Amino acid sequence: MHLLRPLLRPSLKWILAVTMLAVVAPRMAAAEALLVIEADSGKVLQADNATMPWYPASLSKLMTAYVTLAAVKQGRVSLDTLITVSPTAASQSPSKMGFRPGTQVTVDNALKMMLVKSANDMAVVLAEGIGGSVDGFAGMMNQTAQKLGMTQTSYVNPNGLPADGQITSARDMAILARAIIRDLPEYEYFVHIPSIRFGRRVTANFNKLIGRYPGADGFKTGFICASGYNLVASATRDGKRLIAVVLGASSGRMRAIRAAQLLDRGFTNNGLAWLKPSLGTVDNLVPIDASPPNLREEMCGGKHKRPASDEDQEDTVASAGSAGGGETNMNFFAAGLQAAMPKPSELLALPAAASEPVIVYTGPTKTGAALIAAAAADSEKMQPVKHGKRTRVVIKINKPDAETKGDLKGDAKSDGKAAAKPARHAAAKPDAAVAKPLANKPAAAAKPEKPAAAKPAAKPKAAGKPKSDAKPAS
Template sequence: MPTFQSRSVRWLAVAGMLLAAAPAGAAPTLVVDADSGQVLHQREAGRPWYPASVTKLMTTYVALSRIREGRAWPETIVTFSDNAVAQSPSKMGFKAGTQITLENALRMLMVKSANDVAVAIAETLGGSVAGFAADMNAYARRLGMSGSNFVNPHGLPDAEQYTTARDMAVLTRALIHEFPQAEALFRIPAIQLGKIKMRNHNALLHRYEGTDGMKTGFICASGFNVVVTATRGGKRLIAVVFGGTTANERNETAAALLEQGFQPRFSLFESASSVDSIANSGGGPVSISEMVCGKGRKQAEDTDDDEPAGTAVPRTSSDPDDIYATIHGDRPAAARASAAAASATGAAAAKSAKPARPSLLGPVVIRPAVPVYTGPARGDTMLAGIAPSPAPATLMAARRINPDGRAVAASVAAGGAPLPLTKPMTPAVPNLSAYAPTAGTGSVPVPRPRPRAN
């Protein structure tokens, strides 16, 4: 039986191999201690980059800030406009006029990376996408995110929307330290709407020990991005990886950086500088679309579905509800056909493949899905502690009337008007601890390094 020390040495060697295999001139990467802000590793962390769907971390920060300021509440009703419904996938696909609570909207945003939900939140809280983007930029300036500019709440392609790895680490630290009550939002493994289950796009949540957040993103211009947090032995790290040419490359790079960050006394991780001291270089981002989506690798569309076309995901005992398969419904028929063809030829290709490199990603572990729903609140908020006290009289009265988790009658819309009374309903999430990691341990079993196909 290998000792913990020998296993750590083996993992460190694997991590070194994976990082050494990174392409020359690779995109920005950064590792930061979440508590102290100390920089453990950085490469071009101040370089402008297209954020893609990691933008939604900023959208969530604005929404949580509104709740803290008493300008919105977890029960605030978010209404889907024609504009929201018209957004490109990934999306929930609700019809215009559908209403959900702000808390349900944030759960869907973090798990499904739903662009229609992002716009619905923006229009509800900001009056318009442009108005909400102005708020995003105002909060970004307050946090010192000098290398970021936002024009939309979802990260779909726009030449004027950019950020840096440094700024995303600053934002992530703010989310962790300013809103500890909201931490579970970022580690929900899957959501369930009626009979439909959708897993979190962040594969590290399902496959890397200790992962407890945050968000992935993809558009052709940015490549595959991720902001991820992980905790081991009381030490919490933030890793930012931009510009992966495949989802797997991005995930392996993030895992290798985290693995090295968790090891004691490693030369790559001896910086005493703070993330705030990293200088943003200015200028505009450079598109890597040709590298990621050109030369026969073109994605069907810019979405946050980060399972590359051609990757078959079979049903396994760890995924009995096909949560992984559900997400493939976003893919056009051509992409699904490509995946089927790749699966059929996989065995032949494996015989002539180069020797496989090791991987730090373990087997897929899917935890129970957290229910979400449409309509007014059902007394299941976990974000109430963020809001100032006392709450509006109408909201407090409704909560007193409904102490057993019945529908919150006074869900507050953006303008502060209470909704009419609704019939009693059963709380949707009776046990929110279902998706919280066990204290002091990782979120998945300790993975053993294993070969992975090229």
């Protein structure tokens, strides 16, 4: 026996090392859930915390889109059906379009605004238009989730704003993404629109992979303080389509980098894949019985000054250097064996591929000259407002839209509970409704204002006309 001890010692050390890794790895990966699968077969290529319950945030809008488009496909409504903005819809926290109650939009335009801008008000407009009420539509969402096998998912509202009982998992989000591809192929373009234009305001898709990552063709982002930054993404190469899910990333940039890393590994034909045990299909992943992690302190604590909605323009958190080495211990063996490839962080730092924004508008469906007129009319509803050296654009019908601050306020008192008094938040900061116009617009918008502003400033005492000069401003 003593002759075998020298041979056993290295083996025991190896077993001890692997055991320690198994203990440490889940702790280090606990702040994120990662999953990548084949869209056609559902085969799981990588899964970390894939069945950990999680707050879905705006990923809930994927189910809102699925239920709505299923109703369109069944002929119960059409994309041209007009639906009306209710006071409930108008009171939702940002991100939103900010239309006044009574404004009408088509199902088609509401879907585009919801999926590209992540507009919370449009999600409620669709819910009320299809299900009669938010509660009625949430019931439809839950019935659909059960039908699709999303056993870890429960919906309370159509937009993902914080609410008790609104839960999902990476596994269930991948199942939903597969269902959209399988059941609604004729409407799939809704989930990969690069940008939309309302009046003079252009909003790019918050999914940073669209227009940057080769073959990217879906789906949706999400964020509340409790969930962190979420993303369901897909891409197709050489006829092979993959779906990646990232939950709990540290920033909008990092969730895109994580998804790109997952997709890169999935597309790489690793010759050593046979060393990995089979993970089966996404439907067979075993759910974890646990409470969702609450990332409020990490995402929105006092030390973190970050946007709190999907309108995340922040590119500094988790820089390219840290992103490149941001592999979890669960996957570092496989990552080290892969061939070198372009860094996702470098790819995502590039500007998105040029594309023409899809025009969205209020009112009935329009085409041709009528569409051009509608876009012009919406532009007239927007007026340039000067703030220091910048010129921004305000939509007159867009009563307070707190853009990047509303989700933080709506979520600040909830810790996963229903958003509190969004209307009061909006009223408190009406100037936050401003949105940046196109890069080539501010100068043009500012020029006509400079001479007009200069004259009254030069003659306030001599001319004695402050009252008449002030009338247009009021």
